[in-house]
Structures are given as structure tokens and as C-alpha cells.
Amino acid sequence: MRKVLKSVSFFIFLCLTASLFLIGPALAGGEFKLEDMSDMSDFDPNNFQNPTGDTFKIGVLQIFSGPGAGNGELFWITTCWVAHDINKRGGIMIDGKKKLIEVIKGDTMGKPATTKKAAEKLVLEDKVDVLWGTSGSHLALVIQGVADRYKKIFHQSLSMSDSLMDEKNFNKYTFQTMWSTNQVGETTAYFYSQRKKEKKFYIICQDYLFGHSLAESFKKGLTKYYPEAEVVGEDYHPLFAKDFAPYLTKAKASGAEVIFTGDWLPDGGNLVKQARQLGVNVPFANIFIDEPNALSAIGPEGTKGLVNLNQYMGDANNEKGMAFGNKWKELWETKWEAPYNTLLYKWPGGTIGYAVETTYWMLDVFNRAGSSDPEKVIKVWEGDVYKGIGGNRLEMRACDHVVIRDTYATEYVYPNPWFTELSSGTEVFTIPAEKSMPVDGARCK
Amino acid sequence: MSPVTAMYVAQAIHGLTYGMLLFLVASGLTLIFGMMGILNLAHASFFMLSAYFCYQVVAWTDSFWIALILAPIGTGLVGIIVERFLLRKVQKLGLGHIGDLLLTLGIALVISEAVKTIWGTESHQVLIPPSLQGLVTVAGLEYPIYRLFIIGLSLVILGALAFILFKTRLGMIIRAAVSDRDMVSALGINMPRVFMFVFGVGTLMAGVAGVAAAPMLTVFPGLADQIGLDAFVVVVVGGFGSLLGAVVVSLFLGELNSFGIQFIPRLAPVLVFLFMALVLSFKPMGFFGERDE
Amino acid sequence: MSTSILETKDLFYDYSGLQVLTGVNLQVEKGERHAIIGPNGAGKTTLFNVITGLYAPCRGKVIFKGQNVSGFKPHKLSRLGMGRSFQITSTFHNLTAFENIRMGVLSRMGIRFNMFQRVDKLKDVTRETDVVLRRINLHRESAVPANALSYGKHRALEVSLAMSTNPDLVMLDEPTAGMSRDETHSAVDLIRRLTEGKTMVIVEHDMDVVFSLADRITVLHHGKVLAVGAPNEIKNMQEVKDAYLGHGGV
Incomplete structure (x- = not known):
């Protein structure tokens, strides 16, 4: 009897070890797979429907009014695109259940004081799970402060200053996916x-x-x-x-x-x-x-x-990238209305490309962490490697949370x-x- | 012409182009202040509004020339409406300069919000009309036709303005009103109507500048900021109410900008203000200041 | 009634609560030189400004040539025939003496509507302007900007500007303020000459000027008319002396 038990438990041990080896790579890093992407033909950037109920919330910090409001418009479509896609796939796994993605605007108006207010409102009132943004290193720095104070993950996706993640400014809640100067x-x-x-x-x-x-x-x-x-x-x-x-x-x-x-x-x-x-x-x-x-x-x-x-570029010779680009362009041609029908939105190259790509990465990290507990997310994202839209490699350098990638x-x-x-x-x-x-x-x- | 000479000559013409554009904006500002005692904080907003009108008219008619006529007139009409129905009412409240400043600041904000609501926040483009595209070669120096056109257009307007001011009865009244508008109305002249006219012409000239600048720049909601600041410097340094001051200082600032960038680029952005501080410490009324209140 | 060109009836004016005019009844007869005097703060200048349309009265009426003109704007009063000067030297100091006078001549000749007409081409206006300049002895300085003229000449220019619309009534606000004795002397002469046969109202501090120019005097005190009369009568009135002249030592 003892022997039987011993061999069963050994067998189970073996199975577990094997499965760890099998699952291991999947746990270690994610990948953007076009074949997993939802049918996006019902995506309307002018009329994005936020899900209700217990959601996973992204707070997008951008200029949504004033002379720079075009910026907010741009990153609204990129974030909503990813949210729409993930929601149609059923959401991401947070605390043992699937949660849909909700996108909430935070208007920085391009000024430090309003940026701070907007970020704090997103954290305290809207109770977002992650902060996302923003153009202008001086503003990104303000949000880093908020992230540090309230222990929220900040996906710094748009500012390039080298000093943002230096010894003085680094904080463990901020991850910079924008390339630096x-x-x-x-x-x-x-x-x-x-x-x-x-x-x-x-x-x-x-x-x-x-x-x-x-x-x-x-x-x-x-x-x-x-x-x-x-x-x-x-x-x-x-x-x-x-x-x-x-x-x-x-x-x-x-x-x-x-x-x-x-x-x-x-x-x-x-x-x-x-x-x-x-x-x-x-x-x-x-x-x-x-x-x-x-x-x-x-x-x-x-x-x-x-x-x-x-740091992202449309390339006709990159099959994976082109397949994604063509899907986007088809919707642009047939579906989208002003302001999303201008040439700016025709191809998801450059800015649109990396904003979409790194947002997929960010959600994938949360999904793999299985939690919006910042400590768990930090553990997953530090040193993480993700395969981007064109199969390109994105690495989050563990020591200072900046991206390493081909350009x-x-x-x-x-x-x-x-x-x-x-x-x-x-x-x-x-x-x-x-x-x-x-x-x-x-x-x- | 040697390449170095060509560079200096080109810089001088650049200065002239910007100086003339600045003059179109500053002259209206200084006349309105000189005559009506109103520091019109919305003046540069009319410049921007006209650039948007230009963009719109070009989109409808496909003609820059029609826009060059219609957009400034439309802007001038908006100016007249503002003077007649808002400014005049506020002045009656007797709040002094505070009332004017608040109102014109408010108008600047309204215009800025209105253009965003109507035309969005993205940048719009106006193309140079085909007949003005390209370069001309004079004595070995290549220079864009459009910039020469701006200089020519401004000269025509400067000439017309000088004619009106120094030769016609209306000009006499305007110049007289710069020194004493009460006495002008004591002579039986309907000053409110003259004010309305001057305000309209001032905004119209800012409008011409807005159209002229549109193909060189992009039409976007922050368009008015820099030229507005420069125009205020012109008015302060040239002397409130002095048209001559506006001409001289506008051209000087244009050249200061060009050659400042050529020789001392690190200082170029602040040269304008250094110059202003210098002038004001010796001549607090500006170079050609006439108002003694 | 029929001979008075200007009348105020029970005129009130207050300056944000401060009562400046408290029921002024003034009467100016056609053809007379009428002076308004009074101690500082009596309301002389305010009365002057209400009559000339700079301020609208709170209560009461201003009647000019038999018409109620209370609250009329200055340019309308001017067109009805009321000319004026200001306490602060009110020429156009950036224009030449010639251009100053031409402003007045133009408005007298009623060329009001054709604003874009070339003024230097109007021969009769130029001729008339020269005549006026000669009359006030300024023809040699015709090309000099007003602010470069001597003080006396500047004031002469001002009075003649006020007269240039050929008004039925001319209102002068302290025309000799700040002048030397000599200048005052010639200014009084000039005013007398220019206003020959006209109706004139003058607000003045300088009693010598008042007594040498005025036919009749109204004394204002605390926003009310204290006395009206010929210079000799006023000089001898006890209440006027008490209110005003007593300390002045005239």
C-alpha cells in the first residue's frame, strides 16, 4: 500500500514537473497573435462602448481638450481598439475571474497641475487598475509621483526623456515602453x-x-x-x-x-x-x-x-505586421468616421503601432499576473519578453523598467x-x- | 552674389517678410489702443480666426484669392459686431481698463474654443496658390515668390493705410482722436461710429495677416500665441497709438529675429524682450509714444 | 425765457453717492458772456460736464435753444451749436496747428459724410483755415505740432478750436489755467475778440479774468446757485464774500 501511494505521488510529481516545463514558456512571456484577434468589424472609435459591472480599468492620461486635444483623440482609438478586442475575447483573468476592459479618460490639458489632479481622480474616484500615458516628460514625471504614492502601475507609453527612469526618478510602479532619447x-x-x-x-x-x-x-x-x-x-x-x-x-x-x-x-x-x-x-x-x-x-x-x-514601423516585407495593418486599414476605409477617417489613421504605423502594441503587452502582463496587485504585476513585467505585432521582440529591462527593442x-x-x-x-x-x-x-x- | 552675401541678403528678406506680417497685426492693435484706450487682448485671436476662415473658404471654393478677400472681411465684421454689441456696452459700465481687459480676454477664449469646436483641434493646411509657388532668381539669389508676395501685399496695405490716415478726413479724425477723443466729439464727430470703424479695420488687417500666414504655417488653435506676443512688444516699444512706431519696430523686430538667429542663436528667443526692456528703460513711452496719459 | 439760450432746471448729479449738484438752476442769456465761479468743490466742472453732455444728469433738465438736451452725447450737442474746450489742454497735440484748425473748419463746413475725401484737396477748407490761423496770430507756426507751441499759443489754439465750429454758445473750461500774467492778458484779449457777439459760458478761477470778461456771473456753492448778478453786484455781496471771496482777498 505504501509502495502504491509512493509511486502514485511520484507519478503526480512527475506530471507536475513535466507540465511546468510545458507551460513554462507560456508563463515566461506573451505574444501578440493575429489569429487570436477578434473580428473587429464592429469596432467604432467614435462610439466605444465601455463594459459595465466589475471591470478592469485603464485610465488614459492625455490632452483631451485645448490645442493638443488631437493627441487625446489619437490615443483614444488605440486604447479602445485593444480594449474592444480583448473584451470580445472575454477579457483578462484577474483574481480568478475574467474581467472586461473599461477605458476612462483623464484630461491632462498638457499642464502639470491638471495632470496631477486627473491622475489622482482616476486612482481615487474611478479606481483604475492601471494608469496609461502620456506625452511630455514633465507630465509623465507627475504621474510617476502619483503612481508611487498610491501604489498603482503606470504604463508610461509616450514620453522619451532618459532621466525619467534614472536613479533619482525611478519608481518600481512605472514601466516605460516608449523608447528614450x-x-x-x-x-x-x-x-x-x-x-x-x-x-x-x-x-x-x-x-x-x-x-x-x-x-x-x-x-x-x-x-x-x-x-x-x-x-x-x-x-x-x-x-x-x-x-x-x-x-x-x-x-x-x-x-x-x-x-x-x-x-x-x-x-x-x-x-x-x-x-x-x-x-x-x-x-x-x-x-x-x-x-x-x-x-x-x-x-x-x-x-x-x-x-x-x-520604434515601430510599417514594413511591407513583414508578413505578420502587414496582416494586422491590412485589417486596420480595411476598417479605416469602410467604417470609420471623422475624425478617424483622415490619412493619419489610414495605417497603424509609427505612433499608432507602438501605442497599440505596448497596450496589448501591458494587458497580457496583467493577465499573466492574474491580478492587479502591483507587486504581482511588477514580478511578471520585470524582465518580461513579449513578441509584438510584427513578431518583434520587446524586453522590459528589469533593473530600471525601460524597454529594449529593435528600432x-x-x-x-x-x-x-x-x-x-x-x-x-x-x-x-x-x-x-x-x-x-x-x-x-x-x-x- | 557670393554664397555668404546671398545668405545675408536672404536673412534680410526673411526679416522683412516677418516684419511686414507683424506690422499688419500690430498696426491694428496700436490704432485701437491709441484711439480707444483699449488694450485688445483678443487681437491675435482675430488673426487666427481669419486663418481658419481662409482654410474654410479655400475648402469651399478652392481659391486662395477668394479667401484673401472674404476671410479678412469676415473677420472685420466679427470685429465690428464685438465692438458694437459687447465692447461699447462694457465701456458704458465704467469699469475702466479692467472691463476692457476682461472682455477682450473673454473674447479671445471664446474664439479659441469656437475654432476648436467648429474645426477641431488638429492642424489644417492651406496651400500656396499655384501662381505663387516656386522661386524667383534675382541676381543669383533664389527666393520664394510667396514670401515676396507677402511683402508686396503688406506694402500695398501700408500705403492705403498711410493714405487714409494722412490725407483723408477720416484719417485726420483718427489721428486727432489718438490725442484727444473728447475734443473730437466736441467738434461734432460721432466718435462711437469712428471707433467701430477703426476696430473693424484693425481686425480686418489682422485678418489679412492671418490669411497671408496660413500657407506658411499650419492652421491650428495655438497659431495666435507667438505673433500676438510679438505684436504687443511692437506696440509697447513703438509707442501706444503710433503707426510710425508700429512700422519701424515691426521691421526692426523682423530683422532682429533673422540676424539674431544668424549670429547669436542661443539668445535669439529672448532678444525681443531684451530689446523691449532696453528701450523702455530709456523711453518709457516707447520710441514714438504720443499719448501722455 | 425767450432770450435765454441755455437753461438748467433743478439739475442733480451725484458721483457714486457723493452729491455734487443739488438742484442747479442756471440761466444764460443770448449774447452774454457768462462766468460760473465758486470755491473748490462747488461743482463748477461737474456742471460744465453735465451741460456739455459728458455726464448725464441724475435729475433735472438741460435746455439748449429751447430744446431739452439732457443726456445728449457731445457730438450731437456740437452739431446743435454748442462748442467747448476742456480744462486739460485739449488740442490734438500730435497734429500741426494747421491740422488742428482744419479739424474744426471741416466740421463747421459740414463735410461730415464723405469720410474718404482727400482733405488736402479741399481748397476752401485750406483757405478758411489760413484765415483763422492769421486771426489768432499763428500763421507763422502753422506747420508746428501743437505740443511744440508755447503755452500761450497752445491755449489760443485751443480756444480757437472750440470756436471753430462757429457755435451759438461756446463753453470754456478755465481757458487761462496755468498761464503767466502776460499770457493771461493776451488770452483774455483773444477770447474777447473771438467771442465778439457770441454767447459764452466760462468756468474760471482767476477773478481778474472773470471780472474783465464776464457780463454776468453765477456763483456756485455746495452744488447750488448761491447768487447771480453783474460783476459789480457779485463783488459786493456779503454771502459771496463769506462763501468764497472772503478768503481770497479780492
Whole structure:
């Protein structure tokens, strides 16, 4: 009898061990699988239906009013897309039961004080399970403070400053899936060092902390990967500048072969537009001048030769990515109405792509943690590896919670398969993750 | 022309372009202040409103030229309505400058919310009309036709304004009213009507600038911010109510901007304010200040 | 009744609770030079401003040429024939002497409606302006901006601006304030010359000016009319002396 019991328990032990080995990989990391995605044909971004009852709540912190409200609009569709999909799949497993995803807006109005208020309201009144956002490192920092104080997970998906996760600002509740300025600098420098076509660079950035630190990262990257290159001039202009002509005239006279700019819109678009109007045809290496509506105003000729660097990029040669992109585009063509029917929303490339992708990742992490208890989520997300929309690898560095991933560069050409109104990238150059690393925070040494 | 000379000449023309645009905005602001004693905080909002009108008219008619005529007129009409039905009523309450400031600030906010409600918060694009696209080459220097067009347009308006102010009876009245509007009405002139006219013309000129700027910039809700600030500097430095001051200082600021960026880029964004502080510490009434109240 | 050009009936005005005019009854006869005097704070300037339409009366009436004009705007009163000057020098100091006078000449000639007409092309206006400048001895300074004129000439310009609409009644608010003795002297001469045969109301501090110019005087005290009479009568009235002249030592 004893023997029988012994052998049964040994057998059970064996089974358990085997199953651990079998399930192990699934526990260790997730993956976005297109075949699991719901039929999204009933998804209407203008009319997203939040589920009721006991839900899992995402608090989206963005500018939902004022001049920057277009931002809120953009990240509303990306978050709701993921929520709609997951809800049709039955939700995620939290505390032993499936919960549907609810999306709640928090209007930052682009100001620190309102950001703090909005984040606190989401935590205290709406009782969200996770905070999501936001554009502007100074605002992200405010939310990090709130996350730390109330012990809420903050998925920092949109701000790029290197300092957000440094020794001073790091807190264990915040996870940054946005690439950082150092990654941008290395990406750009590495791309040009491989291409070896241009050697003279001119920097035009916005005159505030972000613009300056991006320029520094780029110069650092050049020293590291492309020491033969030369920075022939640099200028910093005020935000929402009205006339770029003086900068452009200087840049042209400097003999620069490429102008590197970190400008976001509308400045970035105005910069390129005025350059073309002035007959300055130097290409721009940029990270934010990929917004199709702004580019279409400059036209196919003017947008030729732009080099866009991004952490997510539509690539016609990537089957998985294209399959997802085509589904999105079909709905754009047939279903969506204003404001979601403009060129901006045609393809889920760039910003839309990484916002969607990292939101899938975030929900997958919660699902695997099986809980919204931050301690459990932290345990799962730290060091987690996730396969993104195009099969690309996303890794959450455990020591300082920043993302490590391949990045991309592309040169705009016309014609291209994406748009008839503007130039766009067809050939995508991948910069391997080890060549575009975030700064090694003190915590990682 | 050597490339270096070409660069300096181009910078000078850039300065002229922006200076003229600034003049169109600042001249209305200074006239309205000089005559009516009203610091119109909504002035730059009319500039932005006109850019939106331009965008809309182009969307309907596909013609920049029609927009160039209709948008400023529409803006001027809005200005007249504001003066006639709001400003005049508030002035009657006798709250002094506080009343005007609050009202015009309120109008600025209403315009900014209205454009967001009507046209959304995204950026809109206006294209340069085909006939003004491209570059011309003068003495080896390539320069965009559209920017030259802006300079020409502004010169025409400056000329028309100077003619009205210095040659016509209305101009006499406006200039006289800058120094003493009570005495002008004691001479039998219906000042409220003149005020309405001046307010309308001032907003109309801001409107012309708005249309002219639209194809160079994007039409978005923050469009008015920077030019509005610069226009206030022009009015303060040039002297409240002085048209000559507005012309001179606008052009000077345009050049200061261009050559500041050329030679001392790190300081360029604050040069305007340094200049203002410098002038005001020596001439508190501005260069051509005429009002002595 | 029929000879008075300007009348106020039981005029009240208060300044946010402070009663400034408490029932003023004033009568100005056609063709006379009428002075309003009174100690500081008697309400002279307020009365002046209510009559000229700058303030609307709280109660009572202003009757001008037989018409109730209470609350009429200044430009309307001007068109009805009431000219005025201000206590603060009220020329257009950024315009030249010539342009100043031309403003008045233009409004007298009634070219009100064609606002876009070129003024420098109006020959008769230019001619008339020159005549006025010569009359007030300013023809040599016609191209000088008003604020560059000497104080006396500046005031002369001002009075003549007030007269330039050829009004039936001209209201002058302390026309000699701040002038030297000599300047006052010539200003009084000028005013007398310019207002020959006109009706004039003057608010004045300087008793020499009042007694040399006025045909009749109204004394205001505490917002009411204390006395009315010829200069000689006023000089000798005991209550006027008590209220005002007593301390002044005239």
C-alpha cells in the first residue's frame, strides 16, 4: 500500500514537473497573435462602448481638450481598439475571474497641475487598475509621483526623456515602453554610419529640455558609431515658432547634407514645409514628422528623402505586421468616421503601432499576473519578453523598467504602397536592439 | 552674389517678410489702443480666426484669392459686431481698463474654443496658390515668390493705410482722436461710429495677416500665441497709438529675429524682450509714444 | 425765457453717492458772456460736464435753444451749436496747428459724410483755415505740432478750436489755467475778440479774468446757485464774500 501511494505521488510529481516545463514558456512571456484577434468589424472609435459591472480599468492620461486635444483623440482609438478586442475575447483573468476592459479618460490639458489632479481622480474616484500615458516628460514625471504614492502601475507609453527612469526618478510602479532619447540618438547615428552616404549634419530642435537632450544624444551617438561625421551647426527655436526661414537659410549655407530634427508637430511639419517653399531641399532626419495629414500638405515631392526613425514601423516585407495593418486599414476605409477617417489613421504605423502594441503587452502582463496587485504585476513585467505585432521582440529591462527593442529607419520615396498623397518609406532598415540601447541607469550597474 | 552675401541678403528678406506680417497685426492693435484706450487682448485671436476662415473658404471654393478677400472681411465684421454689441456696452459700465481687459480676454477664449469646436483641434493646411509657388532668381539669389508676395501685399496695405490716415478726413479724425477723443466729439464727430470703424479695420488687417500666414504655417488653435506676443512688444516699444512706431519696430523686430538667429542663436528667443526692456528703460513711452496719459 | 439760450432746471448729479449738484438752476442769456465761479468743490466742472453732455444728469433738465438736451452725447450737442474746450489742454497735440484748425473748419463746413475725401484737396477748407490761423496770430507756426507751441499759443489754439465750429454758445473750461500774467492778458484779449457777439459760458478761477470778461456771473456753492448778478453786484455781496471771496482777498 505504501509502495502504491509512493509511486502514485511520484507519478503526480512527475506530471507536475513535466507540465511546468510545458507551460513554462507560456508563463515566461506573451505574444501578440493575429489569429487570436477578434473580428473587429464592429469596432467604432467614435462610439466605444465601455463594459459595465466589475471591470478592469485603464485610465488614459492625455490632452483631451485645448490645442493638443488631437493627441487625446489619437490615443483614444488605440486604447479602445485593444480594449474592444480583448473584451470580445472575454477579457483578462484577474483574481480568478475574467474581467472586461473599461477605458476612462483623464484630461491632462498638457499642464502639470491638471495632470496631477486627473491622475489622482482616476486612482481615487474611478479606481483604475492601471494608469496609461502620456506625452511630455514633465507630465509623465507627475504621474510617476502619483503612481508611487498610491501604489498603482503606470504604463508610461509616450514620453522619451532618459532621466525619467534614472536613479533619482525611478519608481518600481512605472514601466516605460516608449523608447528614450538615447535610443533615438544611437538609432540615428547607427543608421547613417551604416549608410555612409552623408557626413555633414545640422541640428534643428525645439528650445526646451527635450530638444536639447535629443540633440546631445544624437551627438553622442555620432561619436560612438560614426566619428567621421561632422555636426556643422545647431539651432534651437522656440516652440510653435512662426518663421523657420532664418534657421533654414543658415543650415543651407552651412553645407549640411542632413538636418536632424526632434521637432514634433506642428513645428516639424512647418519646418519641412517652409524648407521646401524656400528651395532648401536638404533631407530631414526626424522622429515625429511622419503624420500623414501634415505631410500631404507638403506633397509627394517635398516629402521625398525624409528619413524617419521610429520604434515601430510599417514594413511591407513583414508578413505578420502587414496582416494586422491590412485589417486596420480595411476598417479605416469602410467604417470609420471623422475624425478617424483622415490619412493619419489610414495605417497603424509609427505612433499608432507602438501605442497599440505596448497596450496589448501591458494587458497580457496583467493577465499573466492574474491580478492587479502591483507587486504581482511588477514580478511578471520585470524582465518580461513579449513578441509584438510584427513578431518583434520587446524586453522590459528589469533593473530600471525601460524597454529594449529593435528600432527602425526608413527613407521616404514616391511612389510607395502606403499613400498616393505623400512620400513614405518602403525599405525598412532595422537597427538591432544592442545598437540602440537606453542609457545604463545607475540601478543597472 | 557670393554664397555668404546671398545668405545675408536672404536673412534680410526673411526679416522683412516677418516684419511686414507683424506690422499688419500690430498696426491694428496700436490704432485701437491709441484711439480707444483699449488694450485688445483678443487681437491675435482675430488673426487666427481669419486663418481658419481662409482654410474654410479655400475648402469651399478652392481659391486662395477668394479667401484673401472674404476671410479678412469676415473677420472685420466679427470685429465690428464685438465692438458694437459687447465692447461699447462694457465701456458704458465704467469699469475702466479692467472691463476692457476682461472682455477682450473673454473674447479671445471664446474664439479659441469656437475654432476648436467648429474645426477641431488638429492642424489644417492651406496651400500656396499655384501662381505663387516656386522661386524667383534675382541676381543669383533664389527666393520664394510667396514670401515676396507677402511683402508686396503688406506694402500695398501700408500705403492705403498711410493714405487714409494722412490725407483723408477720416484719417485726420483718427489721428486727432489718438490725442484727444473728447475734443473730437466736441467738434461734432460721432466718435462711437469712428471707433467701430477703426476696430473693424484693425481686425480686418489682422485678418489679412492671418490669411497671408496660413500657407506658411499650419492652421491650428495655438497659431495666435507667438505673433500676438510679438505684436504687443511692437506696440509697447513703438509707442501706444503710433503707426510710425508700429512700422519701424515691426521691421526692426523682423530683422532682429533673422540676424539674431544668424549670429547669436542661443539668445535669439529672448532678444525681443531684451530689446523691449532696453528701450523702455530709456523711453518709457516707447520710441514714438504720443499719448501722455 | 425767450432770450435765454441755455437753461438748467433743478439739475442733480451725484458721483457714486457723493452729491455734487443739488438742484442747479442756471440761466444764460443770448449774447452774454457768462462766468460760473465758486470755491473748490462747488461743482463748477461737474456742471460744465453735465451741460456739455459728458455726464448725464441724475435729475433735472438741460435746455439748449429751447430744446431739452439732457443726456445728449457731445457730438450731437456740437452739431446743435454748442462748442467747448476742456480744462486739460485739449488740442490734438500730435497734429500741426494747421491740422488742428482744419479739424474744426471741416466740421463747421459740414463735410461730415464723405469720410474718404482727400482733405488736402479741399481748397476752401485750406483757405478758411489760413484765415483763422492769421486771426489768432499763428500763421507763422502753422506747420508746428501743437505740443511744440508755447503755452500761450497752445491755449489760443485751443480756444480757437472750440470756436471753430462757429457755435451759438461756446463753453470754456478755465481757458487761462496755468498761464503767466502776460499770457493771461493776451488770452483774455483773444477770447474777447473771438467771442465778439457770441454767447459764452466760462468756468474760471482767476477773478481778474472773470471780472474783465464776464457780463454776468453765477456763483456756485455746495452744488447750488448761491447768487447771480453783474460783476459789480457779485463783488459786493456779503454771502459771496463769506462763501468764497472772503478768503481770497479780492
